[in-house]
Amino acid sequence: MSLRSLVGDARRTFLSSVHTHLVPLGGRGPIISFTFDDFPRSALTTGAPILESFGARGTFYVAMSLMNTKNALGEQFSKEDIKNLLGRGHELGSHTFSHVSARKLAVADFKREVEKGEQAIEEVLGGRPSANFAYPYGDVTVATKGQVGAEMKSCRGTCPGINGPDVDLNLMRAVTLYGDIDRLQAMKEWIEKNQQLKGWLIFYSHDVQEHPSPFGCTPRLLRGVCAFAAELGMQVRTVNQVVSELNKSDRQHYQMIQNRTFAQ
Secondary structure, eight states, X not given: OXXXXXHHHHHHHHXXXXXXXXXXXXXXXXXXXXXXXXXXXXXXXXXXXXXXXXXXXXXXXXXXXXXXXXXTTEEBOOHHHHHHHHHTTOEEEEOOSSOOOTTSSOHHHHHHHHHHHHHHHHHHHTSOOOOEEEOGGGOOOHHHHHHHHTTSSEEEOOOOSOBOSEEETTSBOOEEOOBSGGGHHHHHHHHHHHHHHTOEEEEEESOBOSSOOTTOBOHHHHHHXXXXXXXXXXXXXXXXXXXXXXXXXXXXHHHHHHHHHHHO
């Protein structure tokens, strides 16, 4: 293992140990969530129908400054796409406004980016966003984890792994869903591991195309992963569906502790 890999592993381990908001997954697993970052249109036009064909829905983390633009991931979303997405039962999460790295801004500036992203979503929706957040590039610092995590319902990173038995809502683990059908076996192994651990496995990708970017996947791979999850009877849920249950459980646990304290 290279020195860079060792440093990266040490950094991820440290980040996972500080400013945590741990909530027990309990007996809810095994669960799978499919997430798409940045919201390229192909994630909606190609990816969403694949999920829907298996009765599943996904979470799309959007950086609103990308609306009506085009980049290496392809054509990006429009305002109509957002309404279409939500109308079909998918979730819209936040990914900052300008798709900026937490490592390149002061904490206060990054927090403003997060807030601006939430406000922009609220303006389009005419109501409150889900308050589920994903760090652009997976970049997170100790300070941003503590401060952003305190304000959002959940924060997802890109550290690989399965969430559980305790879920850190301030930095949820996720696994890349990149490439073509040759990556299916590796994805199956993650799903089988998740089944054994009865955990929560979050996949993340970007575009869904026949010839995807290095950060996207083909329809064949997505369909193969969904089919294998269905074959094993795995629950597929949006991030908000899972986090809302965990937060409800967390409040009940907090109240139980408070009641026990007052009774003494």
